[in-house]
Amino acid sequence: MNNIFRLAQVFWAYKQGREKLPYKPLRLWIEPTNHCNLRCQMCPHGEKDAELDKGFMEIDLFKRLVQEASGFGADVNLFMGGESLLHPKINEMIAYCKSQGVPSRLYTNATLLNDKKSEEIIKAGLDHITFSFDGTDKTSYEAYRKGAGFDKTLENVRRFLDKKKTVRGRKPYVVIQSMEFQEHSDQRISKAEFKKMFDRKMVNRFTFIEPHSFAGVYKADPVKKQARRYSPCAFLWYSMSISWDGTVVPCCIDLFKKYPVGNAGDHELKELWNSKAMINLRSEIYHGRHKEISLCSPCDVLWKTRLLGVPARSLYNFVEMIASFLSSSRK
Numbered sequence: 001m002n003n004i005f006r007l008a009q010v011f012w013a014y015k016q017g018r019e020k021l022p023y024k025p026l027r028l029w030i031e032p033t034n035h036c037n038l039r040c041q042m043c044p045h046g047e048k049d050a051e052l053d054k055g056f057m058e059i060d061l062f063k064r065l066v067q068e069a070s071g072f073g074a075d076v077n078l079f080m081g082g083e084s085l086l087h088p089k090i091n092e093m094i095a096y097c098k099s100q101g102v103p104s105r106l107y108t109n110a111t112l113l114n115d116k117k118s119e120e121i122i123k124a125g126l127d128h129i130t131f132s133f134d135g136t137d138k139t140s141y142e143a144y145r146k147g148a149g150f151d152k153t154l155e156n157v158r159r160f161l162d163k164k165k166t167v168r169g170r171k172p173y174v175v176i177q178s179m180e181f182q183e184h185s186d187q188r189i190s191k192a193e194f195k196k197m198f199d200r201k202m203v204n205r206f207t208f209i210e211p212h213s214f215a216g217v218y219k220a221d222p223v224k225k226q227a228r229r230y231s232p233c234a235f236l237w238y239s240m241s242i243s244w245d246g247t248v249v250p251c252c253i254d255l256f257k258k259y260p261v262g263n264a265g266d267h268e269l270k271e272l273w274n275s276k277a278m279i280n281l282r283s284e285i286y287h288g289r290h291k292e293i294s295l296c297s298p299c300d301v302l303w304k305t306r307l308l309g310v311p312a313r314s315l316y317n318f319v320e321m322i323a324s325f326l327s328s329s330r331k
Contacts, residue, residue: 002073006023006073010026013237014238017287018282019286020274024072024074026072026238026239027239028072028241029076029080030062030077031081031244032078032079032089035054035082035083035086038083040134041144041146042134042144044081044255048256054244056244057087063096065264065269066096067100069102070100074102075102076097077107078093078097079106080243084107085108086112094121094124103128105130106172109145110133111148111153113159113160118156119167122164126172129172129173131174131175134178135150135181136191138151141153144179154197157176157198165199173204173205176198176203178208178209179210179211180208180211191208233296233299235252236251240269245263247262248264251295259293259295262277290302
């Protein structure tokens with residue numbers, strides 16, 4: 001019930017446009033690594049890969065961040081700009097989250113999964129996994145996911161679902177997500193046909209989403225932006241992101257660290273949460289001065305569909321967090 005109360009606090013603070021917040025972030029993005037084995041056309045790792053300083057998060061820093069998160073009642077997304085399965089200690093990271101009572105979530109392109117890796121991350125106690133499977137047929141998938149093979153990735157996901165069934169059964173919660181690009185739309189198979197490729201008893205949810213701009217790195221559909229109302233980004237009221245080197249940024253798509261608010265190696269997250277930089281950013285975004293923020297001005301998240309006065313995606317995230325907190329409390 002305490003976490004539900006805190007979610008209500010988030011909703012109310014966002015609606016009021018509060019700049020200094022009386023609660024801690026409920027969701028953290030912690031980046032194990034920004035290395036990636038693919039060069040997808042819609043990702044910053046495509047054309048701008050050379051501009052990224054790359055590395056792997058030290059395990060001691062990761063553990064300290066999770067310890068802080070356990071005091072927030074938060075959940076942790078073990079991904080940001082790279083393929084997290086490349087981190088040599090990803091299993092240990094998942095297991096440490098479990099030991100601290102912090103729900104862990106992972107996004108992956110699934111290309112590195114095999115029997116051993118699938119079993120390891122399931123046994124480590126992963127709570128939630130999303131497979132980014134962009135393109136529902138071989139032609140479109142391999143056009144978007146540069147360096148990946150449709151058949152091999154499909155088999156990797158199927159193998160994971162088999163392991164889930166035999167190792168833990170209910171967990172992790174599995175989402176298969178696919179971006180719907182306009183290119184190759186004439187070759188795209190139906191959503192129903194796509195779903196039949198997987199064991200739907202072991203997949204909890206399928207999502208089909210629009211491409212987004214990655215804060216201006218990728219050119220998403222500009223027409224839809226013009227047709228929608230401005231909505232302050234809700235991320236600033238409930239989440240923080242930490243890059244592999246400890247740099248704290250306000251947004252999980254600030255992969256180039258355009259708006260650093262401090263370093264987790266030097267400050268506790270609760271200090272940075274209400275730092276001058278975060279307070280200023282909340283004020284600018286809430287009052288529609290996004291054009292003054294280089295990170296935010298080209299981002300299409302500010303123009304997403306609204307529901308109850310909140311970006312629909314963010315409202316969905318709030319509901320999902322409630323489910324996550326309730327699920328973890330039953331363990």
